[in-house]
Structure formats: structure tokens, C-alpha cells
Amino acid sequence: MTDDIQYHERVSSNRTEALFLTLMILFFLLFIWRVNVSGLDFLGVVFLCLSGLFLFYSLNFRTLIIRLSSESLRLKFGIFTWRVSLDNVEECCLDEVPLLMRMGGAGIHFMFIRKRYRASFNFLEYPRVVMAFKRKVGPVRDISFSTRRPDEVLRLVQEAISANKAA
Numbered sequence: 700m701t702d703d704i705q706y707h708e709r710v711s712s713n714r715t716e717a718l719f720l721t722l723m724i725l726f727f728l729l730f731i732w733r734v735n736v737s738g739l740d741f742l743g744v745v746f747l748c749l750s751g752l753f754l755f756y757s758l759n760f761r762t763l764i765i766r767l768s769s770e771s772l773r774l775k776f777g778i779f780t781w782r783v784s785l786d787n788v789e790e791c792c793l794d795e796v797p798l799l800m801r802m803g804g805a806g807i808h809f810m811f812i813r814k815r816y817r818a819s820f821n822f823l824e825y826p827r828v829v830m831a832f833k834r835k836v837g838p839v840r841d842i843s844f845s846t847r848r849p850d851e852v853l854r855l856v857q858e859a860i861s862a863n864k865a866a
Contacts, residue, residue: 706767706855710845712822715805716757725754760806763820765846769859772830774844776807776821781818783842786863787832791856794827794843809839817841828852 730746737743759777766773772783796812808819816838821827828863832840846852 700756700764703768704861705769705859706765708765708846710763710765710822710825710847711761712805712812712824713773713823715822716761719753719757719760723750723757726750726753736823755826756806762823763845765844765852767852767855767859769862772856774842776820779807782844783830783832785856785859787834787836788856788860789831791828791830791853791860793849793853794829798845802809811814815840817843820844828856830856 726746727750729749730743733743733746735739759779761777763861764773764775764784766775769785771785774781774783791807805822806820808821810817810819815831816835817829818839819827819842821843825847826849827843829841829843832842
């Protein structure tokens with residue numbers, strides 16, 4: 700793989716960060732309340748675990764890093780990274796999904812869209828680009844991701860796909 704980065708973007712969301720931190724604080728306060736009322740019981744442990752989960756979310760899903768080279772796309776969300784070889788991209792377009800699926804949450808999600816299993820690296824307030832694979836990657840047939848500049852990403856991916864076909 701060459702290191703000819705053609706596009707680099709860092710996408711973050713203050714709203715998503717605020718949501719995760721609010722949920723973390725809410726569940727931590729519920730944990731404290733539960734321990735004061737009933738001692739440490741099963742529900743208290745659940746509240747503490749949920750607080751910890753949202754702490755992890757607030758730290759891990761703070762910034763999505765997009766790096767596009769002539770050979771691959773790399774998406775990095777905290778400790779999770781996904782690399783897409785552009786040789787395996789059949790098509791790339793704006794992601795048009797039903798409202799419920801689009802508003803299904805921020806972070807990394809796996810879901811079926813039009814009977815195709817998809818990985819989604821997203822924030823709620825930004826448009827998304829979706830790439831359909833020629834060959835499945837595990838069970839995943841499409842990947843979508845948020846970007847502030849979808850037109851530029853689409854243009855660069857289309858150019859890279861065309862150049863790879865010509866080579």
C-alpha cells in the first residue's frame with residue numbers, strides 16, 4: 700500500500716459528545732442513588748456498567764478520522780479501524796436511508812439496509828457516503844461513513860476506482 704494520502708478529514712460532533720457525557724452522568728447518578736437507597740445490588744451494578752459504557756463511548760467515538768489514498772480508504776473511530784481496498788469497491792454514492800435507520804445512533808453500527816449488511820461509522824448531523832463492495836468483507840457488503848465534504852469524497856473515490864480499473 701502506498702502512502703499517497705489524497706484526502707484526510709477529522710469529523711467530530713459536540714452534540715454527540717454532549718449526549719454520551721450526559722448519559723454517562725445520568726447513569727452514574729442513578730448508580731449513586733441506588734447504592735444509597737438499597738446498597739450495591741444488581742440494578743446498581745447495571746447503572747454503573749451503563750455509566751462506564753457511555754464513558755467509553757464519549758472517549759472512543761469523539762473523532763472519526765478518514766484517510767483516502769489511491770489504493771484504500773481507512774476509517775478510524777478511537778480503537779476501531781476499518782480499511783477498504785478500493786479494488787473491492789463496486790460503487791460509491793450518497794447514503795440515502797430511511798429516517799429511522801439514519802437516526803439510529805452515532806458511533807459504529809451494523810444493520811441491514813435493502814437486504815445488505817452494512818457497517819456504519821457515523822455522526823447524526825453529517826451526510827454519509829456509502830460504498831458497496833464487490834466481495835463481502837466477512838458478512839459486510841456495504842460501509843457508510845459521515846463526512847463534512849461528501850462531494851469531494853465521492854469525486855476522489857470515483858477517480859481512484861477509475862484509475863484502478865484502467866491500470
